[in-house]
Amino acid sequence: KNNERILEELSEEYIKIKENKVNIENIIQKHSNNLYEINIELIRTVESYAEKKKSRDEKYKEVISITRGEDTLVLISNIDEEINRITYQEEKNKKILEEQKIEYERVTSLKSNLAGVLYIEKEEYETQQNQLNQLLKDNKFESINEVKRSSLDLDYIRKIQDEIMHYDDEINIAQLKYKELKEKLCGRRIDKEKFKSLKNNINIIHEELIKIKEKISRKNNKLLNLEKSLDRVDEINKDLDKINKDIKLLEELKDVVKDKQFVEYMSISRLMDICENASNRLAFITNGRYNLEFDKKLNFIVRDNFNNRAIRTIDTLSGGELFLTSLALAIGFSSQIQLKGNSILEVLFLDEGFGTLDDKTLKQTIKSLEEIYSKNLSIGIISHIKDLKVYIPAKIIVTSPTEKEGSKIKLEYN
Incomplete structure (x- = not known):
């Protein structure tokens, strides 16, 4: 009876060990699932980090391409002045264009009136041209242009030409800058508040990036702890297998050595x-x-x-x-x-x-x-x-x- 009682106690202990084994297997499965979820979350975090880094780099490049390394406040002030000047020049040119349109319409109406006069004037022109040629010949001039050149000072002519070229260059540069800024703005207007908001967003992105790096570091530490736990579970399973074999052997030996059993x-x-x-x-x-x-x-x-x-x-x-x-x-x-x-x-x-x-x-x-x-x-x-x-x-x-x-x-x- 004592042996049977010991056998029942060993059987109950064996059942508890089996239940413990099942619990350990459930824990292993739970850790495996957690590890899988952590891996998925880690992949998502890395992808999110890559996307945010890409967005930050694009915004940073956009800012650099706009500022070209210059001080942003000075650049904004210059842009505002340039926009105001171009806007003023544009309004002025619009007025001139309207006046020229009115003049063009007037000239067009006169053109039809002058078409009939042109023939008479042409005949008179030919007569005067013949007279002019005779006068040029008499005064030893080769052409009317030579007469005109002779009538103006050469330095004055060069000065006027330089002013005209300088004005044309300024117009071309202003038009190019205006076109470039208009393409970059895409219909938007840049003010100081908007630029300050953009700068704050860049700082926020930097802070989020630091937090993500810290989170990744914590996840890596947690992953290392889980891997250590899994290694420990493997060791426990090996010990459990050894214990189960020993228990089975003890049970068999116990049954064999029983009196008349x-x-x-x-x-x-x-x-x-x-x-x-x-x-x-x-x-x-x-x-x-x-x-x-x-x-x-x-x-x-x-x-x-x-x-x-x-x-x-x-x-x-x-x-x-x-x-x-x-x-x-x-x-x-x-x-x-x-x-x-x-x-x-x-x-x-x-x-x-x-x-x-x-x-x-x-x-x-x-x-x-x-x-x-x-x-x-x-x-x-x-x-x-x-x-x-x-x-x-x-x-x-x-x-x-x-x-x-x-x-x-x-x-x-x-």
């Missing part, structure tokens, strides 16, 4: 083989629904796989299910006798029980019997079920006696 130990070992064989047979016949086991008191029990693997006692089975269980167990015993016995088992008789089976279960049962049939083992079925005749190749038909004659026996083959 060695035979029981061998019997249980053999019963486990028989039960496993019968369980596989029962699972095949019942389409995987039932498995046969035995409890601590060596009572046979059935595990119902279609009902959350619930454990059922034999007395809860129906008549057909009980027959199938008994058949599977009988086949298991016969297999062990064939393998281990000194005497050859030549015939296995099954008496009734088939009437409680449906057609599908009956076919699977017959198929299971056909698998164990061999030259050294014959299977006899005693039954009143006529449907069995289809499956049995050789039959002994027994006719009940009457008042006139006794029982009759007839051989029948398929």
Whole structure:
């Protein structure tokens, strides 16, 4: 009794260790899931960091391209002055353009009036041109241009030309700057407040970048801790496997060294083989629904796989299910006798029980019997079920006696 009590304590300890193992496996799975989520979050953080860095670099390049390294406040002031000057010049040019349009319309109207006068004036022009040519010849001038050049001072002419060229250059430069600034602004206006807001946004992005780097560092530390935990879990699993092997060995040794328990130990070992064989047979016949086991008191029990693997006692089975269980167990015993016995088992008789089976279960049962049939083992079925005749190749038909004659026996083959 003391040994049995110790055995029960060891069994309870073994169950607790198994439960602890399951808990550790759940913890491992939980850490694995956390590690997976951390990896995903790390990837997202890196991608977010890359996108924000790219956005910051683009904005920084945009600011540099606008300022060109100059002081932003001075540049803004110069841009404002330049915009005001260009705006003023544009308004002035618009007024001039309007005046020129009015003048153009006036000239156009005069053109039609002068078209008729042109012919007369042309004739007069030719007459005057002839007179002019005669005068140039008389005064020893080659052309009218020579006369005009002679009428102006050369320095004065150069000064006027320089002023014209300088004015044209300033107009071209102003137009280019105006076009460049207009393209960069895209319809926007840059003021001091907006530029200050842009600068603040850059500072905020820098601060967010520092926070992201710190967050990545914390995540990396957490990841290292998780990896250490996983390594520790692996070590615990190895220790647990070793403990389980030691417990199993101790249990076997304990059963062996018990007083007068060695035979029981061998019997249980053999019963486990028989039960496993019968369980596989029962699972095949019942389409995987039932498995046969035995409890601590060596009572046979059935595990119902279609009902959350619930454990059922034999007395809860129906008549057909009980027959199938008994058949599977009988086949298991016969297999062990064939393998281990000194005497050859030549015939296995099954008496009734088939009437409680449906057609599908009956076919699977017959198929299971056909698998164990061999030259050294014959299977006899005693039954009143006529449907069995289809499956049995050789039959002994027994006719009940009457008042006139006794029982009759007839051989029948398929």
